[in-house]
Amino acid sequence: MGSREEKVRPIVFSGAQPTGQLTLGNYLGALSHWVAMQEDHDALFCVVDLHALTIRQEPEVLREQVLSLAALFLACGIDPEKSTVFVQSHVPAHAELAWLLSTFTQMGELERMTQFKDKALRHRQNVNAGLFTYPVLMAADILLYGTHRVPVGEDQKQHLELARDVALRFNNLYGPTFEIPEPFISKGGARVKDLQEPTKKMSKTAESELARVMLLDDAQAIMKKFKKAVTDSLAHIADDESGQPGVTNLLNIWGAATGRSMEEALAHFSHNQYGKLKVETAEAVIAILEPIGRRYRELNTDRSYLWEVLQAGAAKARERAEGMMVRVMDRIGLPLERQRFRG
Numbered sequence: 079m080g081s082r083e084e085k086v087r088p089i090v091f092s093g094a095q096p097t098g099q100l101t102l103g104n105y106l107g108a109l110s111h112w113v114a115m116q117e118d119h120d121a122l123f124c125v126v127d128l129h130a131l132t133i134r135q136e137p138e139v140l141r142e143q144v145l146s147l148a149a150l151f152l153a154c155g156i157d158p159e160k161s162t163v164f165v166q167s168h169v170p171a172h173a174e175l176a177w178l179l180s181t182f183t184q185m186g187e188l189e190r191m192t193q194f195k196d197k198a199l200r201h202r203q204n205v206n207a208g209l210f211t212y213p214v215l216m217a218a219d220i221l222l223y224g225t226h227r228v229p230v231g232e233d234q235k236q237h238l239e240l241a242r243d244v245a246l247r248f249n250n251l252y253g254p255t256f257e258i259p260e261p262f263i264s265k266g267g268a269r270v271k272d273l274q275e276p277t278k279k280m281s282k283t284a285e286s287e288l289a290r291v292m293l294l295d296d297a298q299a300i301m302k303k304f305k306k307a308v309t310d311s312l313a314h315i316a317d318d319e320s321g322q323p324g325v326t327n328l329l330n331i332w333g334a335a336t337g338r339s340m341e342e343a344l345a346h347f348s349h350n351q352y353g354k355l356k357v358e359t360a361e362a363v364i365a366i367l368e369p370i371g372r373r374y375r376e377l378n379t380d381r382s383y384l385w386e387v388l389q390a391g392a393a394k395a396r397e398r399a400e401g402m403m404v405r406v407m408d409r410i411g412l413p414l415e416r417q418r419f420r421g
């Protein structure tokens with residue numbers, strides 16, 4: 079049998095919540111890397127709708143956003159022939175494994191999660207148990223598939239660390255079961271900052287519209303936002319995150335959007351004024367986002383194709399997830415019911 083060379087590709091898993099619209103930061107910081115990784119990984123990309131429920135959602139809006147986020151994945155270049163694209167709630171094993179893992183997670187560990195502390199403050203009227211156990215569901219997402227690498231931003235690293243701890247704990251008790259996932263931090267990964275307050279991360283929720291570029295903004299809006307980006311009065315282009323965060327952010331964005339390094343960005347702009355830096359950065363971003371917007375509008379009007387992709391993705395994911403559930407349930411001592419786990 080040995081003649082056929084099957085290269086085993088590392089497994090990558092990542093997810094995004096179907097809440098609000100994605101920003102340029104989500105694209106340059108996450109989605110663009112997913113697209114690159116699908117070439118040499120066994121990749122799974124998930125719309126994590128169950129996670130979104132930790133904040134109250136309008137049912138019609140949520141339903142719509144799950145589908146449009148999946149369309150956006152595809153528009154950005156995630157190829158369903160190469161990657162498994164699916165919706166979390168289509169694979170019941172996510173919620174099931176999350177329950178099992180919650181019995182291997184300590185209250186104290188969850189209490190330390192900074193995102194929980196932040197969100198509990200921001201949503202004081204709804205500090206539900208799901209908000210608290212959110213990282214356990216995320217651990218289940220990752221561990222279900224034997225994931226090796228998880229592309230995550232800075233804000234999710236603590237959650238990934240918890241997933242590793244829980245996996246190790248389980249493995250120590252029951253023998254090797256889960257792969258221990260590694261964070262995948264991309265080289266030169268742009269940390270896209272808020273255009274109005276460039277010391278902060280560009281977020282979906284910033285107050286000012288001018289603070290963020292949305293993935294589906296049109297060219298005019300993008301140009302306007304970059305032209306109004308906050309810089310400084312030093313009139314000097316340098317990579318100085320603490321002294322000139324606005325200028326550094328623009329250089330970073332230009333570099334990420336054109337595939338150039340910071341050195342190249344500095345060489346390109348060194349003798350220019352801020353105006354040119356802003357306009358060229360806007361142009362580079364428009365060149366990326368325009369085709370994404372076009373593909374998105376096409377995909378989003380063909381819901382039957384989208385559903386086909388999501389159904390095929392869910393079927394693939396379910397099969398893999400069931401394999402892991404069988405192993406985990408067996409190890410813990412839950413009696414396996416043959417009907418369900420046949421095949």
Ligand code: TRP
Nearest residue numbers: 091092093094095126216219228
């Ligand atoms: N919590 C992640 C976020 O808000 C989304 C997420 C859920 C995720 N499950 C995941 C990311 C598993 C990576 C892997 O960004």
